[in-house]
Structure formats: C-alpha cells, structure tokens
Amino acid sequence: MSPSDPSPRSRRDLLRAAAAAGLAPAILTPGLMTVSEALAQGVAPKRGGTLTSLLTPEPPVLIPLVNTQGPTIYATTKMYQGLVQYSSSLEPVPELAKSWEISPDKLVYTFQLQPNVRFHDGKPCTSEDVVFSIMDFAMTLSSRARSVFTVIDRTEAVDPLTVRITLKQPFEPLILLLGATSVPIVPKHVYAGTDFRTNPANQTPNGTGPFRFVEWQRGNFIRMRRFEDYWKPGQPYLDEIIFRIVPDGQSRALALQTGQTQIAQANDIEPFDIPRFRQQGNIEFTTKGWEYFAPISWFEINKRVKPLDDARVRRAMSHAIDRKFINDRLWFGVGKPATGPFVSTLRFRDPEVSLPEYDPKKAMALLDEAGLKPGANGIRFSIKHLPLPYGEVWTRLSEYFRTCMQRIGVEVTLETTDAGGWAARMASWEFDTSVNFVYQVADPALAVEHYYLSTNIKHVTFTNVGGYSNPKVDALFEKGRLSSDPEVRRQAYAEVQKIICEDMPYLYIQEMAYPTFYDKRLKNMMATALGVHTSFDDVFLV
Secondary structure, rough: OOOOOOOOOOOOHHHHHHHHHOOOOOOOOOOOHHHHHHHHOOOOOOOOOEEEEEEEOOOOOOEEEEEEOHHHHHHHHOOOOOOEEOOOOOOEEEEEEEEEEEOOOOOEEEEOOOOOOOOOOEEOOHHHHHHHHHHHHHHHHHHHHHHHHHHHHEEEEEEOOEEEEEOOOOOOHHHHHHHHOOOOOOOOHHHHOOOOOHHHHHHHOOOOOOEEEEEEEEEEEEEEEEOOOOOOOOOOOOOOOEEEEOHHHHHHHHHHOOOOOOOEOOOOOOHHHHHHOOOOOOOOEEEOOOOOOOEEEEEEEOOOOOOOOHHHHHHHHHHEEEOOHHHHOOOOOOOOOOOOOOOOOOOOOOOOOOOOOOOOOHHHHHHHHOOOOOOOOOEEEEEEEEOOOOOOHHHHHHHHHHHHHOOOOEEEEOOOOOOHHHHHHHHHHOOOOEEEEEEEEEEOOOHHHHHOHHOOOOOOOOOOOOEEEEEEHHHHHHHHHHHOHHHHHHHHHHHHHOOOOOOOOOEEEEEEEOEEEEOOEEEEEEEEOOOOOOOOOOEEEE
16 A cells, blocks of 8 residues: 555545645554543544654664664554553553562562453464563563573463463562563564574564554655454554654654644654744643653763773763753753763662763873873874764764864764664674663663673673673672662662763763654553553544
C-alpha cells in the first residue's frame, strides 16, 4: 500500500487519508488510562484514525535489543511488549504479566501471564517465549541483562501461563528490568537456534503489541497497522501509526507546525525551536515521560588513545567545558547542567560529589602538569571527534566542544557520519572522542554500572567502549549490586562517584529533559514513566 489513499467523504476520513499521505493526519497516543477511567473523565475512547509521528534519526533495524538506539526503542514498543510497564512513580504495573507474587525471602518471582496473547504471526505467546526472551534473547544481545541477570539462578516455564524466576540472592531492582525496553518478549519459534542479529525474520517484526508491521520505505516512512487479534478486547483504538523520516530539522518543525505530524519527541525538534512551539495553542508541551530512563549526556573518551589515557588530561578537558552555557544556550534551559556522574534523581546519588568546575586556567595548568606544553603554534595535542548525528543541536555541541578544546591548546577535527556509521565506529572503538546520551534507568545496578565495568569493555555500542578500567570501581559496583542493605549500597555508590570524579572517564554535560510535543486532541498521552515508549494501545483522538 502506498502512502496515498483515495479521497474520502467525511472530515474524519479526510484526516485519515491526509495522515496516510503524511500531510495532516489524525492523532493519538497512550498511557495507563483504562476505558473506565476515560469514561469517568467524560472522555469516551474513539476508534479509528491514523497517528503520524516523527522519528529522528531513522533506525537501522526494527528489532528491539538488536539495536538499542532511542528511535528503535520508540518505534518497536508499539509492536513488542514486556512483562510489566511502569507508572509515573516507577511502580510496576501489568503488561504481558497479569499479576505476580514475590516470596517472603525475595528470592522467587512468580508471574501469571495474560491469557489469549498471540504474536503477529498468529502463534500463541506462552511462558516458553518469556523464558527464552529473558535467558537467551536478552542475555545474548543486552550487556545490561548479562550483568544484572547474573543474580538469576533459574527461570522456569511452570505451565503455559506461569513463569518462575528464582534468584541466587535478593535483588530489589529486578522488576525494573522486565519492561519492553529492556526485555521485550519475542517468539521462541522464530529465534531459537539462530543468530539473533542476522535472522532473516528481522525484516518482518513479530511481537505481541497492538500494532503490527506493514511496510518500511527507507528514508521516507514506517507504517504499522492495528493488530486485530490483540489480547486487549476492543483495542487499540487507532487504525494505523506512520513514523515519518524527515532528516532536515526545519522540515520537521514545519511538519509539527502545520499538523502534518501529531507527535514530535526527543531529538525531533531542535532546542532553538522549542520556545515558539511552547506558545502554539493547539500543541501540548511536556518533559514528563522520561522518569524511567533518567538520561544524561556526556562526551565519550577513548582511553586507549594517548594522551587521553591520563586522568589529568581528562580532568583538564572537563574544566574547559561550560556546562551551564550548553544547557542555557544550546538546549534553551530544557534540562539542567550535570553535577555528577549520576543524575540528581537517581537512587543513591551523592550530593556531596561534584564535577570539575568551568575554569580554563585550571585546565591549562593540568595539561602543563601532564607534560603537554603548547608548541610554537599553540597546539598541545590533536584529536579526532565523532559528532552524534541526531540533529543540528548535537552538531553545534560538537562544534562548541572543538572551540572549548582550542582555547586550551587542543586541536579537534570533526569527522561526521550517519547514525549507522556512528554506531559502527563506536562499537569498533574507532574514535578519539565523541558525544552520547545514555539512560541511567532508575537504579545504579540496572544501567549505570555497565558503562564503567571493565568486564563490559566490548565491541558493542552503549557499553564501556571507551575502555575505562578501575578494579576498585568494579568491586564497589558489584558490592552495590549484590547487597540488599540500602546503607551498604549507599556507601558503595557514594565511593564510586568520588572515584569516578577523579578518574573522569567521561566528560559529563547535562541531565537531559527531553521535550515531547503533541496535538491537544490526543488522549492518554504521557501517562507513564516511559512516556511515548509505550504501546499506544489506549491512545485515541477526540
């Protein structure tokens, strides 16, 4: 089906057709509002319509965990689901798990699955698929899962609708890693015994979510359509979702302004456009919906490259960067300057820990101390920097980084690439410095540690690609992960943060507060800690 349909008769049909054409479609988005709750608010869910959303940049694949970049997560959560999702207060709520019990000793988690769940190919989803997804699919593809799931003794399919996870020792944050963004439930009959990354079935996503894959015209759009055998009766309400691929920032802004798209999120809209869209009467603006992810941005440093292997050099580079300027002038105050290696909302963040303050004179003194005196041309050393290809503001950030480094005698050459090329070069360690944003995910044991553990120095994007290694940090992260005593965990993570601020393996930039813009006619928008990264099965347009 091409994205142009016959002209309809009714206004609603006109909106549907315009949406399909990528012009002025109807809209909607999800949350945890039930039908009864919607009715109680005087808003009756309506069935039908096409939702059009921007997607920036275009993802390389549409299989969760095979790629873990933000656009992949956003799109695939409409097709794949986890055992649970999370309320805005980070409490787990049912998704494919109907209910669960935790034993008094906190070692056994028993999940009862929703009945009558099917994959998009019509095959039933059972406990066997859940066990496979946790112990095979996630453990193979996710460094986070490989690290955290070492606490699991065994995972069993007790009967078709019951899964039992037995732990070696109590691990309180476990359930925070069982959502669709971390452990999507995939069909065992499709992936068992195959190379998950190269399986030909990756061309046709096959999940349990409310929308099934229809087509992908690369560089143009991705289309999903209502899955008629979805396990929630009467849902989803939308007919279709179209993700539009629009590389140019001005064109994306125009699409939102003119109603050609109803949702723009994360990197879709450049920060300098945010103030004017906040004043547009038909559009809602929020930074909610990222509570689970807790994103932070930083400059990546390849510590295998001299002189970047010297902590004094890395601290000097940190002194040269004005985080407040970045927050205020590049991100227009959306977010706040990073104050430590943990975001301020993360559990066990130590408020006594601080980053090197902005002070170029201190930066140059540290470089002198490291024996890096400026030459006749004023240059101390040269590096190559890989910008993040996620939009104009990220390019500007890399240009600002180059300016900061030049002020202290460090010559920086920018080497641009596309999203796939960036990921490939990061995974193969072919960079001196780069820029990235990562998710810290509710608890330090779930995501933070795998950017620092020496056991996680891998040729995989979004791991410890910079090669940081400190045995004491490894031991403290392990202590914090394995202890069930909050005070022991607090002390371990406090010490970790102090050491990291001395070693400076990354140059911390900003606690991200991503904007989401959506049409005011959308209902059930941003109702969870996952924001737009939910299934959209409750979304409807009024």
